[in-house]
Amino acid sequence: MKAHLTRQTLIAGLALAGFSLAAAPALAQSAAKIGAPAPAFEAVDSDGKTRKLSEFAGKTVILEWTNHDCPYVRKHYTSATMQTLQKDMAKEGVVWLSVISSPVGEQGHVDGAKANELTKSRNAAPAAVLLDPNSKVARAYGATTTPHMYIIDPKGTLAYMGAIDDKPSAGAASLEGAKSYVRQAVAELKAGKPVSEASTKAYGCAVKYAPVS
Amino acid sequence: MAYPLTRQLWRPVVLALAVLAPGLAQAAESSAVTSPRVTATLLSSRDAVAPGERFQVALVQKIAPGWHTYWANPGDSGEPTRIAWTLSQGATASEIQWPAPKAIPVEPLVNFGFEGTVLLPVEITVPAEAKIGERLTLQAAATWLVCEKICIPEEGTLTLDLPVASAAVADAAAESRIEGTRARLPAPAGFRGRLAAEGEALALMLPGLPAAATDLRFFPLSDTLIDHAAAQDMRRAGDAAALRLARSSAFKIAGGEIAGVLTYRESGLSRALSVTADVDPVLVGAAAAPATPPATVSIPLPAEGADLTLWAALLFAFAGGLILNLMPCVLPVLFIKALGFAQLAQASRSQVREQGLLFLAGVLVTFMALATLVIALGALGTSVGWGFQLQSPPLVIALAVVMTLIGLNLLGAFEIGASAAGVGHGLASRGGRLGAFMTGALAVVVATPCTAPFMGAAIGYAVTQPPLLGLSVFLSLALGFALPVVALSFAPGLLRLLPKPGRWMLVLKQAFAFPMFATAIWLIWVASVQAGPGGVLAALVAVLAAGFVVWLVGVTRGSGFGRLASSLAAVLVACGAGWFVVQSAVPEATQARAGDTQVWTPERVVALQAEGRPVFVNFTAAWCITCLANERVALSRQEVKDAFAELKVVYLKADWTNRNSQIAMALAEQGRAGVPLYLFYPGSKGAQPEILPQLLTPDMVVTAARRAAGKEVRTAAR
Numbered sequence: 023m024k025a026h027l028t029r030q031t032l033i034a035g036l037a038l039a040g041f042s043l044a045a046a047p048a049l050a051q052s053a054a055k056i057g058a059p060a061p062a063f064e065a066v067d068s069d070g071k072t073r074k075l076s077e078f079a080g081k082t083v084i085l086e087w088t089n090h091d092c093p094y095v096r097k098h099y100t101s102a103t104m105q106t107l108q109k110d111m112a113k114e115g116v117v118w119l120s121v122i123s124s125p126v127g128e129q130g131h132v133d134g135a136k137a138n139e140l141t142k143s144r145n146a147a148p149a150a151v152l153l154d155p156n157s158k159v160a161r162a163y164g165a166t167t168t169p170h171m172y173i174i175d176p177k178g179t180l181a182y183m184g185a186i187d188d189k190p191s192a193g194a195a196s197l198e199g200a201k202s203y204v205r206q207a208v209a210e211l212k213a214g215k216p217v218s219e220a221s222t223k224a225y226g227c228a229v230k231y232a233p234v235s
Numbered sequence: 236m237a238y239p240l241t242r243q244l245w246r247p248v249v250l251a252l253a254v255l256a257p258g259l260a261q262a263a264e265s266s267a268v269t270s271p272r273v274t275a276t277l278l279s280s281r282d283a284v285a286p287g288e289r290f291q292v293a294l295v296q297k298i299a300p301g302w303h304t305y306w307a308n309p310g311d312s313g314e315p316t317r318i319a320w321t322l323s324q325g326a327t328a329s330e331i332q333w334p335a336p337k338a339i340p341v342e343p344l345v346n347f348g349f350e351g352t353v354l355l356p357v358e359i360t361v362p363a364e365a366k367i368g369e370r371l372t373l374q375a376a377a378t379w380l381v382c383e384k385i386c387i388p389e390e391g392t393l394t395l396d397l398p399v400a401s402a403a404v405a406d407a408a409a410e411s412r413i414e415g416t417r418a419r420l421p422a423p424a425g426f427r428g429r430l431a432a433e434g435e436a437l438a439l440m441l442p443g444l445p446a447a448a449t450d451l452r453f454f455p456l457s458d459t460l461i462d463h464a465a466a467q468d469m470r471r472a473g474d475a476a477a478l479r480l481a482r483s484s485a486f487k488i489a490g491g492e493i494a495g496v497l498t499y500r501e502s503g504l505s506r507a508l509s510v511t512a513d514v515d516p517v518l519v520g521a522a523a524a525p526a527t528p529p530a531t532v533s534i535p536l537p538a539e540g541a542d543l544t545l546w547a548a549l550l551f552a553f554a555g556g557l558i559l560n561l562m563p564c565v566l567p568v569l570f571i572k573a574l575g576f577a578q579l580a581q582a583s584r585s586q587v588r589e590q591g592l593l594f595l596a597g598v599l600v601t602f603m604a605l606a607t608l609v610i611a612l613g614a615l616g617t618s619v620g621w622g623f624q625l626q627s628p629p630l631v632i633a634l635a636v637v638m639t640l641i642g643l644n645l646l647g648a649f650e651i652g653a654s655a656a657g658v659g660h661g662l663a664s665r666g667g668r669l670g671a672f673m674t675g676a677l678a679v680v681v682a683t684p685c686t687a688p689f690m691g692a693a694i695g696y697a698v699t700q701p702p703l704l705g706l707s708v709f710l711s712l713a714l715g716f717a718l719p720v721v722a723l724s725f726a727p728g729l730l731r732l733l734p735k736p737g738r739w740m741l742v743l744k745q746a747f748a749f750p751m752f753a754t755a756i757w758l759i760w761v762a763s764v765q766a767g768p769g770g771v772l773a774a775l776v777a778v779l780a781a782g783f784v785v786w787l788v789g790v791t792r793g794s795g796f797g798r799l800a801s802s803l804a805a806v807l808v809a810c811g812a813g814w815f816v817v818q819s820a821v822p823e824a825t826q827a828r829a830g831d832t833q834v835w836t837p838e839r840v841v842a843l844q845a846e847g848r849p850v851f852v853n854f855t856a857a858w859c860i861t862c863l864a865n866e867r868v869a870l871s872r873q874e875v876k877d878a879f880a881e882l883k884v885v886y887l888k889a890d891w892t893n894r895n896s897q898i899a900m901a902l903a904e905q906g907r908a909g910v911p912l913y914l915f916y917p918g919s920k921g922a923q924p925e926i927l928p929q930l931l932t933p934d935m936v937v938t939a940a941r942r943a944a945g946k947e948v949r950t951a952a953r
Contacts, residue, residue, distance in 0.1 A: 093388045129385040164484060166311040166344055184485050190314060192380065192388035221485040223458045227386040228312035228341045
């Protein structure tokens with residue numbers, strides 16, 4: 023009995039010594055939360071200009087995480103769905119910011135010139151393309167996929183985060199009859215109504231994160 | 236099991252068919268669709284199918300190293316493999332029978348999927364009307380996403396063309412591969428889990444897990460339930476476990492239950508269970524906890540223990556330790572110690588102080604050892620809850636023997652260590668340094684059956700915290716417990732208040748033997764509840780043997796040979812009695828022993844609430860003295876019974892005298908590690924219970940009953 027107890031205690035002691043707390047990954051603590059102020063950021067755009075979220079105060083802002091080589095992103099661009107959405111939003115006075123978070127050497131990484139060329143060749147219409155090669159903005163928002171959409175209302179509050187539509191597929195056929203969560207949220211915001219589906223599960227390729235420096 | 240039999244039965248048939256009808260046998264694997272990343276084929280367990288039978292096919296993906304395809308819930312990104320079937324002959328295909336996924340980290344994200352070669356089995360049903368001699372065509376239009384860091388959507392149409400014969404022809408190699416995969420599919424769990432809110436997070440309660448299960452990970456089928464990459468912290472209570480899961484940013488639960496796969500390791504092997512869990516109604520349809528909650532969202536009440544701050548837990552623990560001194564099983568030991576001080580005080584104050592500090596050391600060391608055991612066993616996934624040691628009949632009996640021996644000692648029937656200390660003060664007042672230390676240890680041992688008020692919440696907090704925080708709570712408890720005796724040893728003023736040593740001391744010492752005997756009787760009763768008549772017999776034999784041994788050692792003291800012989804005899808008797816105790820004190824399954832009350836089950840509470848009945852649940856155990864006291868002074872009082880009858884309260888009893896994982900789980904859900912726990916559920920569907928204090932008064936229970944019945948406005952919003 024006694025020897026048994028001593029051994030138990032020893033094992034217990036060892037277990038305690040070896041016990042380490044699993045730290046929750048950084049994304050679990052990302053500040054992006056529906057109804058809370060959208061995380062502030064500062065990033066250089068494809069023209070080399072430093073842009074801040076605060077400069078768009080008073081306007082609705084859409085963040086679009088993108089990676090031009092991701093098949094899910096390609097579905098929305100080759101069909102021109104994304105460009106149409108960007109233009110329609112611009113007409114509504116909404117500021118559209120495309121965010122590229124791939125670090126150097128990863129799929130989707132571009133420099134400013136390449137980003138501008140992509141905008142031109144695809145006939146896209148973002149207000150600006152933000153380059154986030156250190157994935158800082160992505161971490162602040164907890165972006166997981168490309169595309170991943172965020173809508174910030176004129177008061178700077180996060181009003182929507184999630185998928186671009188309700189058809190999680192890379193196949194072009196899935197665009198037909200898809201419900202655009204972005205159009206729905208913007209229309210509801212404009213009508214002064216609460217966003218009915220404020221957070222959905224984003225789908226697509228994983229955002230290629232830069233290692234934490 | 237069915238497979239080797241089938242193979243043996245069919246082997247001659249295959250041979251016969253091969254000879255008789257060479258054209259009939261077909262390759263049971265389709266031609267492959269190949270990319271640099273995935274080679275996909277369709278594999279059939281049959282070379283020929285029979286009308287009306289069910290058989291297995293599998294989509295086989297041979298995935299290049301570094302790449303992966305996806306499970307039903309792909310995790311943070313990706314897309315599951317899908318199959319659209321076109322089947323001839325009116326055959327039908329089941330859904331994919333998903334093997335357990337692997338968590339594939341793509342820092343900081345996590346995907347759920349498969350690497351290497353994976354078989355995705357599908358069951359095909361051949362209609363009874365299928366025409367013999369015709370062909371069954373299986374066409375699988377499969378799409379899958381294959382990712383390394385970059386992702387490629389791929390697709391392929393895989394076709395198998397099988398003859399319909401009067402008797403099925405198995406393809407042994409293919410069948411063995413598919414059945415090999417199916418044998419490792421997540422097995423249905425033998426329990427239903429429960430998903431509840433835990434502040435901003437979720438708690439998934441899992442009763443009935445193997446004790447040795449480690450490395451638990453829950454993979455929900457829904458992709459809007461949890462934050463896939465977040466750590467899943469496990470805590471255990473008994474053989475129940477709870478996983479703390481972070482909510483998904485797109486959190487949403489549609490129905491009353493969720494499903495998923497639980498993977499774990501057990502003695503080095505990976506295992507998987509398919510788990511269904513009932514969802515706490517407050518979670519259904521709820522969105523992710525918003526930063527500014529709209530008025531309509533109901534915020535679940537936090538569990539008491541889980542919500543304690545560290546300071547409150549330390550304070551509660553200290554107070555609980557202090558109160559522990561007054562428990563009937565502890566008081567005599569401490570009183571005798573105090574009397575010992577009074578005697579010593581005549582001699583030397585510094586000696587008294589030294590004794591006090593050694594007592595403190597004894598308490599601290601014993602408490603820390605016990606606490607380390609409790610926390611470590613929990614961390615190792617073995618068992619646990621405070622008072623768990625009393626769920627073992629042999630330990631209960633051992634404690635009864637200790638109590639009896641202390642009683643006999645107090646009566647002066649025998650004395651220990653007379654030669655060492657010079658003066659026979661008896662066990663509890665034994666002189667010398669070791670004696671003082673051992674008194675501290677003994678006090679802790681005799682205190683373990685008693686859970687003092689305030690201790691429950693504090694210990695519940697302690698076992699759910701990281702080990703160091705938990706230990707600090709136990710430390711606070713130990714300090715509170717040791718305080719009175721230590722204070723006495725340091726305050727000569729207090730000692731002077733005691734009357735001068737004299738004959739009254741001897742009388743009082745003897746009188747204190749009786750609470751010890753009473754405690755022993757109570758423990759023997761506990762053993763009788765746990766192990767039946769066999770337990771009583773074992774306990775009494777153990778007491779008899781212990782008494783005999785100390786007597787034998789006493790009478791033969793002094794003579795060298797007699798001492799040796801008696802020591803030998805003592806050891807023999809003690810071993811024999813110990814063996815007998817372990818043999819005969821086997822716990823019986825605890826079942827309905829609740830008298831006029833009903834037996835608790837979580838389903839019962841839900842059902843009664845749905846009927847609009849308020850429910851009172853008494854979590855108790857025969858070895859819990861506070862529980863028994865509460866039942867005596869409050870719960871069995873006529874005014875309480877009347878109030879319950881008038882308000883149509885249903886009284887449910889959850890008896891934790893023996894191990895019971897459902898009860899352990901319910902305790903853990905309220906942030907507790909032990910009994911007593913009293914819950915009052917209002918009579919409306921899904922309403923959260925009110926937790927009553929650990930010391931009850933009839934008034935308190937009646938008022939709570941009125942609140943639960945909605946007859947009184949709840950004044951204190953917790």
